[in-house]
Amino acid sequence: xxxxxxxxxxxxxxxxxxxxxxxxxxxxxxxxxxxxxxxxxxxxxxxxxxxxxxxxxxxxxxxxxxxxxxxxxxxxxxxxxxxxxxxxxxxxxxxxxxxxxxxxxxxxxxxxxxxxxxxxxxxxxxxxxxxxxxxxxxxxxxxxxxxxxxxxxxxxxxxxxxxxxxxxxxxxxxxxxxxxxxxxxxxxxxxxxxxxxxxxxxxxxxxxxxxxxxxxxxxxxxxxxxxxxxx
Amino acid sequence: xxxxxxxxxxxxxxxxxxxxxxxxxxxxxxxxxxxxxxxxxxxxxxxxxxxxxxxxxxxxxxxxxxxxxxxxxxxxxxxxxxxxxxxxxxxxxxxxxxxxxxxxxxxxxxxxxxxxxxxxxxxxxxxxxxxxxxxxxxxxxxxxxxxxxxxxxxxxxxxxxxxxxxxxxxxxxxxxxxxxxxxxxxxxxxxxxxxxxxxxxxxxxxxxxxxxxxxxxxxxxxxxxxxxxxxxxxxxxxxxxxxxxxxxxxxxxxxxxxxxxxxxxxxxxxxxxxx
Amino acid sequence: xxxxxxxxxxxxxxxxxxxxxxxxxxxxxxxxxxxxxxxxxxxxxxxxxxxxxxxxxxxxxxxxxxxxxxxxxxxxxxxxxxxxxxxxxxxxxxxxxxxxxxxxxxxxxxxxxxxxxxxxxxxxxxxxxxxxxxxxxxxxxxxxxxxxxxxxxxxxxxxxxxxxxxxxxxxxxxxxxxxxxxxxxxxxxxxxxxxxxxxxxxxxxxxxxxxxxxxxxxxxxxxxxxxxxxxxxxxxxxxxxxxxxxxxxxxxxxxxxxxxxxxxxxxxxxxxxxxxxxxxxxxxxxxxxxxxxxxxxxxxx
Numbered sequence: 001x002x003x004x005x006x007x008x009x010x011x012x013x014x015x016x017x018x019x020x021x022x023x024x025x026x027x028x029x030x031x032x033x034x035x036x037x038x039x040x041x042x043x044x045x046x047x048x049x050x051x052x053x054x055x056x057x058x059x060x061x062x063x064x065x066x067x068x069x070x071x072x073x074x075x076x077x078x079x080x081x082x083x084x085x086x087x088x089x090x091x092x093x094x095x096x097x098x099x100x101x102x103x104x105x106x107x108x109x110x111x112x113x114x115x116x117x118x119x120x121x122x123x124x125x126x127x128x129x130x131x132x133x134x135x136x137x138x139x140x141x142x143x144x145x146x147x148x149x150x151x152x153x154x155x156x157x158x159x160x161x162x163x164x165x166x167x168x169x170x171x172x173x174x175x176x177x178x179x180x181x182x183x184x185x186x187x188x189x190x191x192x193x194x195x196x197x198x199x200x201x202x203x204x205x206x207x208x209x210x211x212x213x214x215x216x217x218x219x220x221x222x223x224x225x226x227x228x229x230x231x
Numbered sequence: 232x233x234x235x236x237x238x239x240x241x242x243x244x245x246x247x248x249x250x251x252x253x254x255x256x257x258x259x260x261x262x263x264x265x266x267x268x269x270x271x272x273x274x275x276x277x278x279x280x281x282x283x284x285x286x287x288x289x290x291x292x293x294x295x296x297x298x299x300x301x302x303x304x305x306x307x308x309x310x311x312x313x314x315x316x317x318x319x320x321x322x323x324x325x326x327x328x329x330x331x332x333x334x335x336x337x338x339x340x341x342x343x344x345x346x347x348x349x350x351x352x353x354x355x356x357x358x359x360x361x362x363x364x365x366x367x368x369x370x371x372x373x374x375x376x377x378x379x380x381x382x383x384x385x386x387x388x389x390x391x392x393x394x395x396x397x398x399x400x401x402x403x404x405x406x407x408x409x410x411x412x413x414x415x416x417x418x419x420x421x422x423x424x425x426x427x428x429x430x431x432x433x434x435x436x437x438x439x440x441x442x443x444x445x446x447x448x449x450x451x452x453x454x455x456x457x458x459x460x461x462x463x464x465x466x467x468x469x470x471x472x473x474x475x476x477x478x479x480x481x482x483x484x485x486x487x488x489x490x491x492x493x494x495x496x497x498x499x500x501x502x503x504x505x506x
Numbered sequence: 507x508x509x510x511x512x513x514x515x516x517x518x519x520x521x522x523x524x525x526x527x528x529x530x531x532x533x534x535x536x537x538x539x540x541x542x543x544x545x546x547x548x549x550x551x552x553x554x555x556x557x558x559x560x561x562x563x564x565x566x567x568x569x570x571x572x573x574x575x576x577x578x579x580x581x582x583x584x585x586x587x588x589x590x591x592x593x594x595x596x597x598x599x600x601x602x603x604x605x606x607x608x609x610x611x612x613x614x615x616x617x618x619x620x621x622x623x624x625x626x627x628x629x630x631x632x633x634x635x636x637x638x639x640x641x642x643x644x645x646x647x648x649x650x651x652x653x654x655x656x657x658x659x660x661x662x663x664x665x666x667x668x669x670x671x672x673x674x675x676x677x678x679x680x681x682x683x684x685x686x687x688x689x690x691x692x693x694x695x696x697x698x699x700x701x702x703x704x705x706x707x708x709x710x711x712x713x714x715x716x717x718x719x720x721x722x723x724x725x726x727x728x729x730x731x732x733x734x735x736x737x738x739x740x741x742x743x744x745x746x747x748x749x750x751x752x753x754x755x756x757x758x759x760x761x762x763x764x765x766x767x768x769x770x771x772x773x774x775x776x777x778x779x780x781x782x783x784x785x786x787x788x789x790x791x792x793x794x795x796x797x798x799x800x801x802x803x804x805x806x807x
Contacts, residue, residue: 036540036694038707045686048310049566053683056676067667074766081773086749088780093745099791102695123797128709167667179317210357221325309564408669427613430620459586488615493622498631
């Protein structure tokens with residue numbers, strides 16, 4: 001193992017990737033179990049699961065791109081786009097069910113006006129619930145979150161491949177780091193959040209600190225791992 | 232049933248300290264025993280001992296999940312299992328690699344274990360201090376979990392590669408992608424038991440028996456992988472051993488479920504009180 | 507871009523659609539994931555039921571397990587024993603279905619035994635005739651996902667650098683995430699509670715009051731699959747199919763080596779279109795359904 005300026009850069013890249021994952025999770029509008037009964041705004045699943053689903057789809061795209069090029073930017077962009085496509089098609093088909101099966105207008109109970117469309121929200125919140133469906137602000141927020149998760153996953157993956165030249169090992173390693181950051185961030189938001197307009201979003205500095213500490217510990221060992229023949 | 236550990240969480244009849252010692256000692260000794268048996272006899276037929284060693288770690292991890300999740304962490308049980316295995320993957324690869332770089336290849340297991348326990352403790356500290364969980368056993372529980380995830384990964388990796396050498400693990404376990412099944416099987420073996428038995432009448436023995444049962448199932452999966460990497464005999468021995476463990480503990484689990492359930496009926500309507 | 511590659515991408519999309527649909531129906535037959543919290547709650551609020559309770563760790567990890575299991579079996583058969591690809595995928599899916607049977611029954615037994623104080627019984631006939639249906643759906647899901655992974659690694663160019671089990675693990679996580687985000691709403695919002703007012707989500711007061719009786723006799727989970735197969739399943743399939751198809755389409759049509767920019771721009775275009783489509787959905791739902799009549803506050807826009 002040789003410690004030079006490149007190693008530091010790789011480490012920084014992994015740390016930034018981990019932080020992007022940790023913050024990106026805060027953008028994803030998840031309503032948890034209540035949202036599956038149209039009791040709460042957002043997507044009806046767990047934070048970690050959705051972040052992992054989209055971020056790792058981005059990782060697949062980024063891995064494909066990385067096999068044909070070494071340029072960082074297309075890899076990051078492809079990771080982001082792959083993750084956004086997954087998140088958007090999920091939210092879109094989810095919206096179909098909210099709109100055409102359960103039959104609810106989309107509304108958020110956390111704000112009075114949708115910051116993007118400026119639609120009034122409280123009249124459309126059903127009694128006994130805290131909103132339902134995926135309003136535009138949540139949708140846009142989810143897209144941003146997915147992009148951050150995808151960039152984060154690709155950003156963790158890229159330096160790892162540079163270090164050990166082994167896509168398989170880097171992928172599984174990136175999954176490991178991704179999971180740690182996603183779980184820490186989802187603990188921070190206690191399961192449910194509606195997006196960047198949610199008051200809970202202000203808790204992100206805590207996740208930032210936590211993910212920073214955890215990712216530094218992970219990044220130090222990640223850059224120390226040598227490729228197979230390079231001992 | 233006694234309330235042990237003073238944790239204030241889930242009631243338990245086996246002390247967590249005892250289970251931790253069983254888990255750590257059992258898995259470390261088991262992995263080294265498998266290593267020694269393999270190198271003394273010059274075969275790879277004893278790799279299945281490594282997969283059995285992983286079961287000790289799984290039991291320890293399942294108990295840690297049980298203790299931590301009894302407090303309620305807001306995101307459901309699955310996330311914590313994923314966290315354990317995410318930490319475990321990094322720790323096990325690092326331990327095996329760094330030990331080889333330092334020329335103490337055989338001690339890689341210990342290095343990985345130490346790193347993972349420290350990392351788990353730090354994550355627990357973060358959870359309590361920064362995020363304000365205030366779960367008194369968080370540090371302890373996450374150290375256990377992280378250690379359990381690491382030992383399970385190393386045990387099953389050994390069962391697939393038949394060697395503790397970093398190069399063998401990379402060729403047989405990582406380049407083939409078999410680490411994926413270890414990751415997810417190990418994760419489910421640690422988190423599924425408590426998740427599957429969630430409820431007010433959850434009993435420790437039933438949860439832990441379930442953990443061994445899922446662990447036995449994972450041994451079947453690693454046995455299938457070993458068919459490719461170690462050849463037919465070693466793989467078959469592992470599948471048979473895994474099946475035996477799975478069958479014995481599945482029957483045991485069914486017995487415990489019958490013991491604990493309100494009633495086990497062949498068929499029937501709702502209970503009379505509810506109609 | 508070549509015709510063969512496009513055909514493969516179309517096949518990927520079709521396989522993914524089938525996988526998504528069967529994944530969602532599997533989780534409805536077994537009552538898994540988020541709506542299962544209400545099934546769990548039902549016994550606690552005094553409504554014992556005859557619905558399966560397959561609590562296997564949330565859909566994404568459990569589906570990742572089935573798909574990874576099927577993938578290792580297929581990979582071993584292809585690499586070690588040179589079996590045909592389709593046969594290997596089928597054999598792998600069978601192993602995954604067996605694993606699923608074990609996990610599903612253990613979850614049903616465990617969860618119901620842990621609710622002894624609420625008089626929730628364990629019905630063995632439910633295990634006997636619902637578990638095979640769950641296993642069959644898992645077979646379809648994992649077969650399709652393994653086939654997708656095999657196509658991506660062995661056939662589609664550029665070949666994917668990840669090994670098959672890792673790709674299957676990731677697609678398994680993704681299909682689980684899509685299934686629990688999309689199809690579960692149909693099960694939880696529509697099927698579990700049929701005595702809530704139509705046109706609103708579940709009122710919190712009704713939590714746990716799930717429908718326990720069917721047209722004839724008591725409702726079981728197979729009745730739920732019958733219902734959810736009509737809209738929830740296909741929608742999930744659509745969501746996952748779109749993910750796989752659009753993601754692979756843009757890198758097949760545009761060569762990722764020298765047209766990377768176009769591939770990325772195409773993806774961004776899809777994202778913008780989907781954002782607008784969701785805005786249209788929101789707009790039309792608000793216009794058609796209108797505000798709730800009980801609202802007393804000011805509606806100044």
